[in-house]
Structure formats: C-alpha cells, structure tokens
Amino acid sequence: MTEPRGPVDSSRVPRFAGPATFARLPRLDEVGRADVAVLGVPFDSGVSYRPGARFGPAAVREASRLLRPYNPGLDVSPFAVAQVADAGDVACNPFDIGEAVETVERAAADLMAPGTRLVVVGGDHTIALPLLRAAARLHGPVALLHFDAHLDTWDTYFGAEYTHGTPFRRAVEEGLLDTEALSHVGTRGPLYGKQDLDDDRRMGFGVVTSADVMRRGVDEVTAALRDRIGDRPLYVSVDIDVLDPAHAPGTGTPEAGGLTSRELLEILRGLAGCRLVGGDVVEVAPAYDHAEITSVAASHVAYDLVSLLALGAAGDPPRERT
Ligand SMILES: N=C(N)NCCCC(=O)O
Ligand SMILES: [Zn+2]
Numbered sequence: 001m002t003e004p005r006g007p008v009d010s011s012r013v014p015r016f017a018g019p020a021t022f023a024r025l026p027r028l029d030e031v032g033r034a035d036v037a038v039l040g041v042p043f044d045s046g047v048s049y050r051p052g053a054r055f056g057p058a059a060v061r062e063a064s065r066l067l068r069p070y071n072p073g074l075d076v077s078p079f080a081v082a083q084v085a086d087a088g089d090v091a092c093n094p095f096d097i098g099e100a101v102e103t104v105e106r107a108a109a110d111l112m113a114p115g116t117r118l119v120v121v122g123g124d125h126t127i128a129l130p131l132l133r134a135a136a137r138l139h140g141p142v143a144l145l146h147f148d149a150h151l152d153t154w155d156t157y158f159g160a161e162y163t164h165g166t167p168f169r170r171a172v173e174e175g176l177l178d179t180e181a182l183s184h185v186g187t188r189g190p191l192y193g194k195q196d197l198d199d200d201r202r203m204g205f206g207v208v209t210s211a212d213v214m215r216r217g218v219d220e221v222t223a224a225l226r227d228r229i230g231d232r233p234l235y236v237s238v239d240i241d242v243l244d245p246a247h248a249p250g251t252g253t254p255e256a257g258g259l260t261s262r263e264l265l266e267i268l269r270g271l272a273g274c275r276l277v278g279g280d281v282v283e284v285a286p287a288y289d290h291a292e293i294t295s296v297a298a299s300h301v302a303y304d305l306v307s308l309l310a311l312g313a314a315g316d317p318p319r320e321r322t
C-alpha cells in the first residue's frame with residue numbers, strides 16, 4: 001500500500017498561496033482513490049429565508065487553509081492514516097430542486113461506491129436528503145445525529161416537498177433512517193406550533209436542546225447520544241446554525257441562544273469509536289459572515305468529521321484496490 005498523499009507543505013508554500021482545496025489536500029483526480037473525500041455542494045435553492053449557502057463550499061475551502069495535519073482533539077493525523085482528497089463540487093441545477101436532489105444522490109453514490117466515505121460541505125440543508133439516500137443504499141437505515149437550531153422535519157413550504165426545512169421528514173418517510181437512533185442536538189427558537197414537536201417525536205427523534213447542552217454539559221450529553229447510537233452505522237449532519245449567531249453569523253436562518261463552537265467540536269470528538277459512515281456541514285452563507293467566523297468554524301467541523309472517518313478507515317481491514 002502506498003503512503004497517502006497529504007496536503008501542500010505549509011513550510012515550503014505559504015498557506016495563503018495557490019488554489020484552495022479543502023485543507024490544501026490533493027484533488028481526488030490527482031490521487032485516483034480516497035478513503036475519505038470532501039465534496040462541495042454549492043446549492044441553496046431550498047432556503048426559506050436568507051440565500052447564499054451556494055457560496056459555502058468555496059468559503060469553507062478558503063477558511064480551511066489554516067488547518068494543520070495533526071488533530072490533538074482526536075490524537076490522529078488524519079491525512080497520514082488515510083488518503084483524504086478534495087472531490088470538488090457537484091454541479092447541480094439551481095433552477096430545479098428535484099433535479100438537483102437527484103444529481104447530488106447520484107454524485108454521492110458514485111463517489112461512495114469504491115468505499116470512499118464523504119464529508120459534504122453545503123449548500124443548504126436540502127442536500128442531506130440525497131446524501132442520506134446514498135448512505136442508506138450502502139449501509140441500510142442509518143442512525144442520525146442532527147446538529148441544528150431547527151428540527152427540519154417540517155412537511156412542506158409553499159407546497160414544496162424538498163426544502164431545507166424538510167429533509168429529515170422525507171428521510172423518515174423513505175425509510176432511510178433507523179428510527180430507534182435519531183437525535184437532534186442544539187434545538188431552540190420559536191416553532192410554528194407545539195404540533196411540530198409532537199410530529200417530530202412521532203417520527204422517532206429525541207431532542208437535546210441547546211439549553212440541555214448548557215445545563216447537563218458536554219460529557220453527559222455525549223454519553224447519552226452514544227448510548228442511543230450504539231454500534232449502528234451513523235450519519236452526522238451539522239447545520240452550522242446550531243452555533244450561536246456569535247459563533248456563526250454567516251447563515252440563512254439564525255436563532256439566538258446557540259451552542260459555542262467549543263461545545264460542538266467537543267461533542268463531535270466524543271464520537272470517536274462510533275461507526276461513522278458519513279457527514280455534512282451545511283448552511284454556511286458567507287455574505288452574512290464577518291472575518292470568516294462561520295467558515296472557520298465550519299472548516300473545523302469538517303476537519304473533525306474527516307478525522308473521525310480517517311480513524312475509522314485506519315481501523316478497517318485493508319480493501320482490494322481496483
Ligand atoms: N436552516 C434550516 N435548515 N432550516 C430552517 C428552516 C426554518 C424555517 O424556515 O422556518
Ligand atoms: Zn438550521
């Protein structure tokens with residue numbers, strides 16, 4: 001097995017020089033095959049309020065220039081123990097949500113077919129549905145850890161089924177999720193009615209609110225989430241608006257009273273050893289950002305997801321390479 005090809009060496013080429021791939025990693029076409037790939041989905045036609053998450057992948061790649069090769073939080077050098085690469089962006093139709101959803105599903109399934117695990121950078125939350133379809137196709141119904149201010153289990157907006165407020169209701173309806181192991185984390189803010197919570201509970205979701213994280217603390221919350229996940233295949237979806245607007249101003253539907261980036265990253269790191277099969281970080285809208293606060297936070301979320309997947313890939317038995 002050849003050594004993984006890592007990022008551009010920042011002691012030789014300043015990190016602010018050259019084109020931005022995620023963490024200055026090689027492109028997938030430069031390495032042929034990857035254990036873990038970072039994929040952009042510049043799509044935001046499913047938003048209900050501020051647009052602009054279509055520029056999320058480019059902003060997160062720019063902000064990721066400062067990521068370094070060793071992750072002390074997880075004690076792993078993700079780019080050394082696994083081949084990690086940047087798979088570029090999915091070119092999806094901004095004028096037809098249904099077509100875009102199909103395009104994302106196909107692109108994700110094609111990339112995952114040789115055993116590559118994906119960390120997807122959005123884009124609005126609509127894209128979690130096709131990503132879950134692709135994950136469930138390979139692994140069967142998956143456990144879901146959903147970090148978000150919002151439930152995203154609403155039914156329709158203006159009659160539209162595929163929007164950023166509805167992916168997880170569609171995913172439950174389509175049988176993509178293991179309904180014994182679904183959790184929202186960081187939920188807060190006004191709802192349309194109490195019914196929203198009743199519907200959500202009926203679909204199988206448990207809710208750890210933003211206030212719960214503050215009152216119970218990161219360690220207790222993480223232990224409870226891990227109990228619920230068990231050894232099921234796990235998908236992690238991170239809507240960056242789970243963070244307080246102080247930590248993530250650059251997003252489309254901000255809500256006061258959110259998690260700190262420290263809390264979010266520590267909960268993610270507490271997932272080491274879980275059977276993570278993929279994840280996403282969505283809803284970064286750079287036009288509302290300041291000093292890259294939001295895109296830096298999102299780049300660290302993606303880095304921790306990549307690190308968790310790299311740890312998993314390093315533990316996998318060697319695969320046939322084709
Ligand atoms: N940011 C996401 N994914 N969803 C927010 C939907 C909230 C709403 O429009 O009422
Ligand atoms: Zn949200």
Ligand SMILES: [Zn+2]
Pocket residue numbers: 125148150152164239283
């Ligand atoms: Zn969301």
